[in-house]
Amino acid sequence: MKHTRCSVKRNLLMIVMLVLLALFLLWTIIPIYIVVSNSFRKTIEMKLMPPKLIFEPIFSHYQKLLFFDRFAIYFRNSAIISISTTTFTIFLGSMAAYGLKLCKSSIGRRISNVLLLGKMVPSITILIPLFILMNRIHLTGTYLAPILTLSCLSLPFVTWLMTGFIADIPNELIESAGLEGCSRIGIFSRIIIPLLKPAIASAIILVMQSSWNELLFSLQLTNLKTYPLTVGIARYVGAVSVDWGKCSAAATITMVPIIIIGFFMQKYLVSGMTAGAVKG
Known part of the structure; x- marks a missing residue:
């Protein structure tokens, strides 16, 4: 029974760490994605809220x-x-x-x-x-x-x-x-x-x-x-x-x-x- 509780705590701790890691990864990647995606968007599309995830890329910038x-x-x-x-x-x-x-x-x-x-x-x-x-x-x-x-x-x-x-x-x-x-x-x-x-x-x-x-x-x-x-x-x-x-x-x-x-x-x-x- 004690071994089962330790295993549950270990798994719960692992889940929490993975969630925190995923949040930190999103916090890091989202600003980079916004900058990179905006470089391929039309100027008018940059101001859309919410922004389009799928768009036709341009290279004029x-x-x-x-x-x-x-x-x-x-x-x-x-x-x-x-x-x-x-x-x-x-x-x-x-x-x-x-x-x-x-x-x-x-x-x-x-x-x-x-x-x-x-x-x-x-x-x-x-x-x-x-x-x-x-x-x-x-x-x-x-x-x-x-x-x-x-x-x-x-x-x-x-x-x-x-x-x-x-x-x-x-x-x-x-x-x-x-x-x-x-x-x-x-x-x-x-x-x-x-x-x-x-x-x-x-x-x-x-x-x-x-x-x-x-x-x-x-x-x-x-x-x-x-x-x-x-x-x-x-x-x-x-x-x-x-x-x-x-x-x-x-x-x-x-x-x-x-x-x-x-x-x-x-x-x-x-x-x-x-x-x-x-x-x-």
């Missing part, structure tokens, strides 16, 4: 976006800014975390605990001083301005993330490589980096997503030639009306690269960090 607009330039600018920011941040963050690992003093270990204090400062508070600084050194309107800004904002978090992973690497592994004649740079490139694949994958997803979707600094530090996607899509929102067709089509295309990166990096996230050292 994508044609206007890709052939009669500057969307390709916005996409190129976002790719340049995001890839440069991600590469620069992960390289410096990994090097900084490796330096903290080699630091023998207690100060080096405490630095990693205060790196996230900078993330607590609202971004809007540093916008005006940053704009004045970039304007003084004649970087406003260039790719370098948003790249440096986003890299500085993401670097403390990436360093903290890498420090947590590197701290779990056995010191004996690094010391044995040094005894074999491997330099510190060689240890970093041949041992540390391969073991940091899960951390690097996490950093790529987070930094790429934040730099790809960033609007505040890009709006102030770029110009018509260097506008990224976020600023370009915001230009479709007028003072009186909104071009929902272009906005939906642009949002659909903008989602694709981040989704692809997430699926590609997923296999590195589930791998064990020190699995390579154990197998080697």
